[in-house]
Amino acid sequence: MTRLWLVRHGPTHAKSMVGWSDIPADLSDRAALERLSAYLPDAPVVSSDLGRAVATADSIAGGRRRLPHEPQLREMHFGAWELRTFAEVATSDPAASRAFWETPGDSAPPSGESWNALAVRVGAAIDRLAQGHADLIVVAHFGAILSQVQRARGISASEAFAQRIDPLSVTRLVLDDRPQVDVVNHCP
Numbered sequence: 001m002t003r004l005w006l007v008r009h010g011p012t013h014a015k016s017m018v019g020w021s022d023i024p025a026d027l028s029d030r031a032a033l034e035r036l037s038a039y040l041p042d043a044p045v046v047s048s049d050l051g052r053a054v055a056t057a058d059s060i061a062g063g064r065r066r067l068p069h070e071p072q073l074r075e076m077h078f079g080a081w082e083l084r085t086f087a088e089v090a091t092s093d094p095a096a097s098r099a100f101w102e103t104p105g106d107s108a109p110p111s112g113e114s115w116n117a118l119a120v121r122v123g124a125a126i127d128r129l130a131q132g133h134a135d136l137i138v139v140a141h142f143g144a145i146l147s148q149v150q151r152a153r154g155i156s157a158s159e160a161f162a163q164r165i166d167p168l169s170v171t172r173l174v175l176d177d178r179p180q181v182d183v184v185n186h187c188p
Contacts, residue, residue: 002130003182004173005040005137006145009048009056011167016085019078019112019143025052025167032168032187033059039170039188040064043135048073048144056168057139064137072125075141079112104157115157119147130175145171152179 010025010033012018027033037060047057049069057066081089089109090097099107108114113121122144130136142165150160152173164185165171172182 002133002175003041003135004126004130004148004175005043005135006148006171006173007036007040007056007060007137007139008142008145008165008167008169008171009050009052009139010059012052014083016083017078017081017089019075019082020050021083022051025056027055027059029168035188036060036168036170037062039186040137041135043137044133045137045139046070046073046129047139048075048141050074050141053139053141057137060137060139067129070125070129072121073138073140073144076115076118076143077113078109080110081112101161102158104161115143115147118143119150119157122147123151126175148173148179149181149184152181 010027012023012025014023042064044065044067045057045061046067047053047069049071054069104115106114106116126148145165146160146163149163149171150157166185166187169185169187171184174180174182
């Protein structure tokens with residue numbers, strides 16, 4: 001059994017689709033970072049290799065062991081939609097935009113990644129990283145975290161999208177014979 005502590009990176013303040021672009025996190029709220037670090041167990045910390053996740057993980061690690069950055073924990077790859085606003089994409093490619101957001105699954109942005117592909121990629125990384133750990137802190141992204149909530153709850157991608165995951169929040173899963181969701185979007 002592994003308790004997985006999924007932490008969303010600090011806020012970026014971006015108003016566009018940010019997937020693999022390396023936009024920094026705003027980590028100026030030191031009090032929030034200290035509360036978050038105090039809430040987390042004494043466990044290894046791993047993060048996506050994107051700067052906003054790395055910096056957040058480094059900020060909350062304290063004396064915890066840092067594992068190497070894991071590229072498979074990245075956010076969804078938005079391809080041609082990367083750094084464009086939702087309105088821009090809806091205007092320029094309305095059918096693809098509607099399909100992507102209203103029936104997430106195999107629909108993907110041009111040259112990008114589908115929700116299902118993200119879920120498989122992140123799930124495989126989580127399964128590999130969790131081996132041998134009673135607790136593991138994972139600093140990742142909105143989509144990566146929601147994909148694991150979807151998997152543990154056995155819900156549709158649309159239902160997962162309806163869940164809120166705030167910056168610097170914790171979502172805790174218990175990985176056992178049957179994964180379970182313990183806490184979602186807790187902001188210490």
